[in-house]
Amino acid sequence: MSGNSIGKSFVVTCFGESHGKCVGVVVDGCPPGLSVDEEMIQEELNRRRPVSEQVSTTRKEEDRVQLLSGVFNGRTTGAPITLLVWNRDADSSAYEELLGKPRPGHADYPALIRYSAGNDHRGGGRFSGRLTAALVMAGAVAKTYLSSKSVDILAYTVEAAGIKAKSPPTEARETREKSAANVMRCPDQEAARRMEDAVAAARADGDSVGGIVECVAHGLPPGVGDPIFDSVDADMAKMLFDIPAVKGVEFGVGFEAARLKGSENNDPYRIRDGRVVTETNNAGGVLGGLTNGMPIVVRVAFKPTPSISKKQRTVELTTLRNAELEVKGRHDPCIVPRAVPVVEAAVALVLADHLLRQRI
């Protein structure tokens, strides 16, 4: 296995396992002189904690971040920044049965084929959603850098269990506050309430639901990206599909663009306050793989958590016979609210990488 590093100028390397000693990350390429401390990283980490007993797993991880390198006297030095959280509340007992019977919708089966000689299957090992803690820690550093460049990243839930939220407020601050006010991380309070009910119903039924997270990046100058192959949207899509359970990514009007005419979809340019802007933002801030100065808007589809307690059809790998499976253990009936800070982190990591490549 390789492929645990990503980025060219802001390089993130992930390590650790769900039920091993820790989950950690090395961030290489962060410029010197930025204020970084454990508290601010902790705040981001706290956002991906189980949000409530109703809609989240009951696994309780304190997830105290520890900063191991790259910061001296409260400032980054330019050396690699290493961050980790230790695992404590891991219950591996439930995973023994899964060795022979792969869970539908999980990575169990392909992972077994791929790493047969020594996979740490406990808790999903490297494939656990817990690994996203590494993204969130690294993303907190990326956001600090972006903040110094006046770039702001904001994600929120726009759909869960088939319930769509209304369009978010135009003001980022308002969207942020409203999303923080409910366990679904959705700026539409009324929709959030219905989503919450749907999640609770699914949980009661031993089932799970999916949803869609939208993320907006404000403050980017035009011209960020390295086409042909390191275009900013392509790099963002890659990072987002690396988050477990993501099945779709779209920018601006996305799939809907396929149904529009060119005359409807093209965003007309206008001069506003002496700056070039577009009247609409169907492009979601990206043209030809470069930012165009408008907010980047990306939507990410999450499938329902594959861990459900309902009885499922599977196979016994040793005997190659059909079998049934009931998965025990704690899980999130809806991963979407906890994915919100992960999506923010992913988008932040890509933008930090691109701004640093171009020294903007």
Place this chain on the structure above:
Amino acid sequence: MSGNSIGKSFVVTCFGESHGKCVGVVVDGCPPGLSVDEEMIQEELNRRRPVSEQVSTTRKEEDRVQLLSGVFNGRTTGAPITLLVWNRDADSSAYEELLGKPRPGHADYPALIRYSAGNDHRGGGRFSGRLTAALVMAGAVAKTYLSSKSVDILAYTVEAAGIKAKSPPTEARETREKSAANVMRCPDQEAARRMEDAVAAARADGDSVGGIVECVAHGLPPGVGDPIFDSVDADMAKMLFDIPAVKGVEFGVGFEAARLKGSENNDPYRIRDGRVVTETNNAGGVLGGLTNGMPIVVRVAFKPTPSISKKQRTVELTTLRNAELEVKGRHDPCIVPRAVPVVEAAVALVLADHLLRQRI
């Protein structure tokens, strides 16, 4: 600018401009001993030619591929393979006006900001759809390799101008033949006819339409991919978003998964003919970033070609005043059919890279 190479074991480097001397590609990492010649690459290239006067640009490029290196006596040597097509029918006259007035929906404006010192704006320069000829040439090599591993890639149009095709036949061969039988590259002949009419109507109106291409990869073993960051779906998404005009990518049921319950979305495992398969393929062949042995299914949304002849609102960059623009020149009213072989090439490149990484 950098970022014109992609891949780790099967590395593709793109060069050339729409209205420069040529468009070319270097493929590094192709194993020695494969049968590769100009004819088979030419066949792939021919598939992305303008398909008809009704639905395509009238720019006529013979696009004869020339093989410059890496093949000796009709077989690859293991050395880099260089392929190019010379440009001939380029009319740059129409592009002078565009220097000062960026075309809505095109990369003109961000590219000007990014490469102000020396951009070759003619014909969109590096941002032209013509650059996809490089992908197709490299993809032809990738397909030859994949074919030696019994992996088959097949793309076709599933939607254009808002018209949806019926599900394709289950047999890849049949889908391939039916798609080749109409200018829309759509396996549903009746839908294809309506799409064609809609494209022609848009063209007559000086407008353009978008659509959706689906691509299926058969024959992959389970366990292909390098999570966390080089998962096979993530790498595929990155490559696909690098194709001009792509605004969305989804795997399996994709965005629709966000609306399903876990019990509906999880694909149950079954034993069939002694092999592990899934009853459904909602996952689109990817779990945890690894192939699961089922066909990979990916859908790609293309926006309508931004080049339209209708009058559009834009700005004058030198005076920072609002302005209007009528784009002359030849363009595709619907890029979708010509994008079909490009999507196939992109998917093939990623799979060849991953199979070679793992020496499968």
Place this chain on the structure above:
Amino acid sequence: MSGNSIGKSFVVTCFGESHGKCVGVVVDGCPPGLSVDEEMIQEELNRRRPVSEQVSTTRKEEDRVQLLSGVFNGRTTGAPITLLVWNRDADSSAYEELLGKPRPGHADYPALIRYSAGNDHRGGGRFSGRLTAALVMAGAVAKTYLSSKSVDILAYTVEAAGIKAKSPPTEARETREKSAANVMRCPDQEAARRMEDAVAAARADGDSVGGIVECVAHGLPPGVGDPIFDSVDADMAKMLFDIPAVKGVEFGVGFEAARLKGSENNDPYRIRDGRVVTETNNAGGVLGGLTNGMPIVVRVAFKPTPSISKKQRTVELTTLRNAELEVKGRHDPCIVPRAVPVVEAAVALVLADHLLRQRI
């Protein structure tokens, strides 16, 4: 700063500082199923400890390795392996003066320019020889892998303080034992004694000496390497020059080859025991960037430790005036014996990377 990762298939990422919390390393790409534990890594680490009060620093670091990830039930899992040692006996007090007066021969001055905003100068920060502990830990993993492929790496001192050792024994085992029998890590006991005296004399004089380490890799098949740019000697040279204090690298007869005729330098091929071998090994096992099946022989020149207690001429950076400096603090009067396991580790890392790239 970036550049703290190296390798393509066996990727090593270094973190930590001389006087920070720890020095650590992430190894990504190690195949699953290898026996790895803290004890074997500890043994390698012990070899780079200060070898004696006469020839080494008096800084005492227990350097207990801690294994954080990637190993489950005593076997590698294929996931990233994280290893670290905590710093304890760091005395940063001596380094305050150095902020304004750069030490000749050290990285102080260019590092200050490079990382002005936040460099951790204590103990040389990232530029300390202590960072080589990371190489040694990662190298221990690489050696385990190489050992499973019957590849053996062996380094020893061939020159120190201008005293040359006789050619080592032909048997690797004998060379290893003889080198371990003295503090200079030199297979020639008599030369070792004289080297030791010279080092002690330099120390008494507040001075330091340099030397040359030779490293031999046995057991490689022919054809390892990726010319043009990833040739095996080039990658080895890069890794070796990344070790602090290295000023020269040569393969086989090295610089002496420049003085030979082609007829003297070419190694004639012969058949021995049914295998192709060369009569001599002037090439040091590398031809055209590929191994030729003979042992790889590389020699590495180390400059004398720049830390000396003699008075030296330097400048005051704030006032831009000439100044004098006496460096306090503990240092090695001869880095060579402690560099022996580091050279072995560097060579092992490159070979593991190349064997894995080629899946040999």
Place this chain on the structure above:
Amino acid sequence: MSGNSIGKSFVVTCFGESHGKCVGVVVDGCPPGLSVDEEMIQEELNRRRPVSEQVSTTRKEEDRVQLLSGVFNGRTTGAPITLLVWNRDADSSAYEELLGKPRPGHADYPALIRYSAGNDHRGGGRFSGRLTAALVMAGAVAKTYLSSKSVDILAYTVEAAGIKAKSPPTEARETREKSAANVMRCPDQEAARRMEDAVAAARADGDSVGGIVECVAHGLPPGVGDPIFDSVDADMAKMLFDIPAVKGVEFGVGFEAARLKGSENNDPYRIRDGRVVTETNNAGGVLGGLTNGMPIVVRVAFKPTPSISKKQRTVELTTLRNAELEVKGRHDPCIVPRAVPVVEAAVALVLADHLLRQRI
């Protein structure tokens, strides 16, 4: 095979074969706006042409460079720059015998093992010195960029056939002129004459000689380099060892540093004209992997050309029997003078890459 690209921000990809259609290179990452044309690249290429019938091969290649992409109206655009020379005077007839009998000192044998399925052995294929034309073309672009940053690269012969030149003049211009004045590219005219005689004598005897090239880079600011693993000397060593026939690389006093005391080897800092300089330059301009503001001085040892016409001992690979070989064909009895512009190119490529990474 992969490994035909190098660099992070200024990425060079090599293609072509000695006896194929062409030798070429793609340079990705060159900033827009630089004056680049075929004439200036041709001038550099001319410097690596056979220098005289006495000391060079009689293969006559016109080596006219052709510029295929990345330059518009005489200026770089920021897009990849593709350059190539077509092969014409290739005589492959002499190479048939070599298929079964590997030439001592050449890559024939390991290359056969490595690329058995399809190697293009003609003229050494990818392992031919002719491939260095690609380095020289790319290096010419790098030099143009460096020149815009006031960085100057200068290489010359300091030893050949065991004859050492006197130290070069302190003025770069004078060294350049004197080196250009003789076929050995050596600033010491008297030594050059004796070298030339020694080469002619070796040629008459069917033999060859080696030598040492020194390269100096003036004008670099302090702080260039990315330790730990992308230090500027390490990257330079890697690039230099990628040149065929290189067996040793050293910086500053190099291997001699191993024999000095710290008090002799450390370069004292002084203030001169308000700038920090060192009194001596034993370090060769590099400390801790970073430039220190003094000229970079690197020396590169070339083995004698392995192609000699004297009878040599080799083996027959099909029968695994000992055999003899007389190599026909044209070759350089001393590669050193033609290597001078190649060394310059290699150093220029690394420095351009590092300056661009740091946006200096």
